[in-house]
Amino acid sequence: MTDLPLDSAQVDELKSRLFPWWDHHARDLPWRFGRTTPWGILVSEVMSQQTQMSRVAPYWTAWMRLWPDARALANASTAEVITAWGRLGYPRRALRLQACARAVNEQYGNHLPHSYEELIALPGIGDYTASAVLSFAFGTRIAVIDTNIRRVLSRAALGIESLGGAASAAERKLANELLPHDSKESEVWNQATMELGATICTAKNPQCEICPLSEVCNFVAAGKPGLAEGRTRPQQHFKGTNRQVRGLILSALRSKTDASPLSYQTLVKIWPNSSQLDECLASLDDDGLIELMPDKAIQFPK
DNA sequence: CTCCTGGTTC
DNA sequence: GAACCTGGAG
Numbered sequence: 001m002t003d004l005p006l007d008s009a010q011v012d013e014l015k016s017r018l019f020p021w022w023d024h025h026a027r028d029l030p031w032r033f034g035r036t037t038p039w040g041i042l043v044s045e046v047m048s049q050q051t052q053m054s055r056v057a058p059y060w061t062a063w064m065r066l067w068p069d070a071r072a073l074a075n076a077s078t079a080e081v082i083t084a085w086g087r088l089g090y091p092r093r094a095l096r097l098q099a100c101a102r103a104v105n106e107q108y109g110n111h112l113p114h115s116y117e118e119l120i121a122l123p124g125i126g127d128y129t130a131s132a133v134l135s136f137a138f139g140t141r142i143a144v145i146d147t148n149i150r151r152v153l154s155r156a157a158l159g160i161e162s163l164g165g166a167a168s169a170a171e172r173k174l175a176n177e178l179l180p181h182d183s184k185e186s187e188v189w190n191q192a193t194m195e196l197g198a199t200i201c202t203a204k205n206p207q208c209e210i211c212p213l214s215e216v217c218n219f220v221a222a223g224k225p226g227l228a229e230g231r232t233r234p235q236q237h238f239k240g241t242n243r244q245v246r247g248l249i250l251s252a253l254r255s256k257t258d259a260s261p262l263s264y265q266t267l268v269k270i271w272p273n274s275s276q277l278d279e280c281l282a283s284l285d286d287d288g289l290i291e292l293m294p295d296k297a298i299q300f301p302k
Numbered sequence: 303c304t305c306c307t308g309g310t311t312c
Numbered sequence: 313g314a315a316c317c318t319g320g321a322g
Contacts, residue, residue: 049319055309056318089307096320126320146318165303194318203316204312231315238307238314247307287306 005157005218011178013216014156015189021212022192025199029053030061032191038112038137039069039104045132046097046124051089053198059088071110073101079300082289083254091250092287096124114138135190141183143175144190148197152213153178155201159218161230204228245271245280250289253298264296 006014026032031044043063047056063084067073073081076098085094100122104112112133113119119130127145134140145167153174154162162171180186200211206227208214219225238244248270253262271277278296285292291301 045318046320048317050307050317051319052310052317087308089309090319092306093320124320128319132318144318147316148318198318202311228315233316234304235315236306241306243306243308250307283306 005174006178010216014178014213015180015185017212017216018192018196019188022188022195026191026195027053027199029057036064037069038133040064041137042100042112042125042129042133043097045129045136046093046100047088049090049093049129055088059084059086067101069110070101070104070112073098074105077300078288078302082250082300086254087251089247091289093124095288099123100125112137114140116142132190135187139183139187141179141181141186143172143179143186144194145172145175146194148194148201149175149190151203152193152197152201155206155219156213156217159222159225161219161226161228164231164233242276242280242283245276246284246289249277249280249284249298253290253300259299261293261297261299267296267298 029044030036031040036044040060044056044060047060047063066080066084067076078095078098081094081098082091085091088094103122104110108118114134116130116134119125119133120127125133131142131144132146134142135144147162150162150167150171154160154171157174157178178189180189196211196213200207201213204227206224208217208220208224211217214220249267252266252270256262267277267281268274271280281290281292281296281298284290284298288301290298292298
């Protein structure tokens with residue numbers, strides 16, 4: 001067991017730099033600063049999984065107008081939900097969010113549960129999202145661990161790049177040790193650290209010149225060894241993959257003006273490789289994102 | 303570990 | 313053109 005790399009005075013120094021920076025530079029996103037419900041926070045977190053916040057904001061606003069709470073979303077049709085998800089990406093998130101809404105409505109009377117164990121048991125909610133809801137919606141003192149916080153804490157405190165893949169035990173330990181003991185301060189700490197990672201302490205090109213932590217940052221002090229070398233995840237191409245084909249199929253279905261099925265003939269024009277097309281149609285059907293009919297025409301599930 | 307979307311940034 | 317993005321599930 002190694003000791004905390006920073007003493008308490010150094011942690012206080014980080015806080016005294018980070019908190020004022022947050023007060024002045026936090027992006028004014030519509031779900032921040034007490035302007036929405038815990039359910040609204042959850043929707044924003046799910047939409048933000050692997051998706052930049054700036055892209056999420058307009059979708060979130062339209063979504064919350066359609067379905068302000070879990071019960072409203074629970075009663076929506078699958079077709080409406082997939083359409084409203086639009087081009088946010090990873091549309092399975094939309095179905096999981098609706099499944100989550102139905103569970104919240106039925107099991108918890110339309111109110112999100114307050115425990116980590118109950119939250120993480122809900123569809124589409126993993127460690128990050130459960131922790132984020134507890135911290136940002138309920139003010140619970142809990143370490144939030146996402147790609148931004150991992151990178152910022154690893155750089156500032158340890159002076160090294162955060163490695164790819166899942167969060168290591170050491171990274172979790174670090175996040176928990178640095179987390180302020182006061183619950184309100186811990187919430188600001190989580191938000192501010194994440195925001196710094198998203199806007200200043202970015203993966204490839206950190207703007208250390210304007211970073212509030214640069215003068216006390218161990219990564220800067222060490223000369224930024226191995227900057228951007230720790231890939232956050234294995235290489236992911238896109239062109240020609242099933243992900244691209246699935247996206248094209250859903251996009252075609254979404255852009256239809258009438259409710260009639262989309263014929264297989266039309267689908268082959270979109271993606272002529274019929275074996276890959278068939279594979280993607282089957283997987284979309286498996287995921288519940290489309291209904292694949294016997295003649296291979298498709299429509300949104302009922 | 304791999305799969306899953308699409309826009310932005312470098 | 314490739315890496316990256318406030319991940320989750322299998």
